[in-house]
Amino acid sequence: MPKDNFYPTYSAAMRRAHAALxxxxxxxxxxxxxxxxxxxxxxxxxxxxxxxxxxxxxxxLELEQDDKGGDTCHGxxxxxx
Numbered sequence: 001m002p003k004d005n006f007y008p009t010y011s012a013a014m015r016r017a018h019a020a021l022x023x024x025x026x027x028x029x030x031x032x033x034x035x036x037x038x039x040x041x042x043x044x045x046x047x048x049x050x051x052x053x054x055x056x057x058x059x060x061l062e063l064e065q066d067d068k069g070g071d072t073c074h075g076x077x078x079x080x081x
Contacts (some may be wrong), residue, residue, distance in 0.1 A: 012053055013043070019051035023060060038063070 014022060020030035023039065033039040039059050042049035 013045070013050040014053065015048070015050060016042070019056060022053065023056055 011018075016030065017027050019039075019042075020027040023030065025033070030039060034041060040051060040055040042051050044050075
């Protein structure tokens with residue numbers, strides 16, 4: 001299996017692309033949230049930037065809840081089922 005496609009089912013720490021995937025957003029948007037302090041900064045492991053799963057999950061819990069509820073899809077991607 002190619003190294004770039006490897007994503008373990010459970011890992012205590014992950015690199016940027018997998019951290020973004022874990023929280024359900026693009027890597028570019030993840031970078032914006034890290035810079036804004038909404039998502040945690042990475043840890044350094046011998047020069048490699050790693051995000052801790054526990055810190056990512058805590059950051060997700062701290063996000064504002066959408067009190068409006070209802071349908072969150074809008075625009076051309078709405079599914080009329």
